[in-house]
Structures are given as structure tokens and as C-alpha cells.
């Protein structure tokens with residue numbers, strides 16, 4: 001990989017996805033944290049089905065911190081890992097209310113002190129919520145990093161993130177994250193990627209193997 005090749009790959013993806021953006025619905029930073037937290041192991045579409053009720057019942061960190069576990073679980077039970085997610089939502093809201101006075105923190109370190117908020121979720125909140133350059137690597141970005149040769153097959157998620165940071169200009173991280181995620185989600189899927197007629201095939205290591 002090099003910076004020039006990375007730019008070419010991203011501009012080719014941009015032609016396929018002209019309007020890269022977050023597909024989770026939210027109307028404030030608190031809602032964004034909740035939505036991203038519960039989006040693991042499920043689809044954004046499913047998250048968007050449960051969040052209207054969740055946000056209506058618990059519009060603030062204080063309200064959510066006072067919620068009964070059973071009630072929060074009921075709101076999100078169609079999602080995978082709902083039990084853990086419900087516990088984490090209440091715990092996160094409690095810390096947000098008592099420690100951060102209802103203001104979603106603006107640094108990776110502070111965000112990672114919230115229950116259920118790891119590096120990826122924290123990076124999404126920074127990038128999406130605060131427009132602070134960050135490169136969240138989820139399963140799609142990890143796969144894209146390997147298929148396009150940002151990293152080798154055995155690389156960790158953190159190594160993939162560092163490679164993206166190295167080869168993509170910082171001012172492009174947020175857009176690049178959306179492009180790679182949406183390309184991975186809808187075109188270059190984990191199983192049965194749409195390789196026929198893929199305009200990225202000449203840059204793709206996966207395609208060279210099959």
C-alpha cells in the first residue's frame with residue numbers, strides 16, 4: 001500500500017457511493033452514543049427500529065440512568081447481546097450523568113471510560129458526533145484493510161486502524177471511514193462479495209486469490 005494507491009481506491013469507491021454517511025438515526029450526541037453502543041453484532045437497520053422507542057422513553061442520561069434493566073432490555077431485546085447492551089446502556093448513562101454532567105466527552109480516553117464504549121465506538125462518536133478526525137475500524141473496515149492490502153491477513157484491528165491512519169490524509173478519515181464501511185456492507189461482503197464487474201478488482205488482493 002502507498003498513499004497514492006489508497007487515494008485511488010477511495011476515489012473509485014466514492015464513484016460507487018456518492019453520498020457516504022452514517023446510517024444510524026440519532027438527533028443528539030447522547031442518542032448517537034446509545035445507537036453506536038447497541039449496533040454491534042446487528043445491523044443499523046435493526047438499531048433504527050428500536051431506537052425511536054428507546055429514545056422516547058429515555059431522552060436524557062439521567063432518565064436512562066434511572067431506568068429498570070428489564071424495561072431497557074424490553075426495548076432492545078430483538079438485538080443480539082441485548083442483555084449486556086441493556087446493562088451497559090444504564091451504566092453508561094449513569095457515568096455520563098454523574099461524572100460528565102450529561103455532556104458526551106470529546107476525547108477517546110474519556111469516552112472509553114463509559115461502559116460498553118470501546119475504541120471503535122468512541123472513534124465513531126468523535127468522528128460522527130464531533131467531526132474530530134478518527135478512523136473507527138469495525139468488521140467491514142478490517143476486511144477492507146486486508147482485501148486492499150493496507151495490512152496483511154493476520155493483522156489486528158488496531159494494526160488496520162494504524163495503516164489507514166498512515167495512508168489516508170487525516171482530513172479524509174471521516175469520509176474514508178463511511179466509504180469503506182458502506183462498500184464493505186453492500187458490495188464487498190464477507191461472504192459472496194460482488195466481484196463480478198467490481199471496478200475495484202484490480203486493486204484487490206482477495207480477487208487475485210480466487
Ligand code: SF4
Pocket residue numbers: 147187188189193194195196198199200201204205206207
Ligand atoms: S473484487 Fe470482490 S473482493 Fe475485491 S473489492 Fe471487489 S467485491 Fe471486494
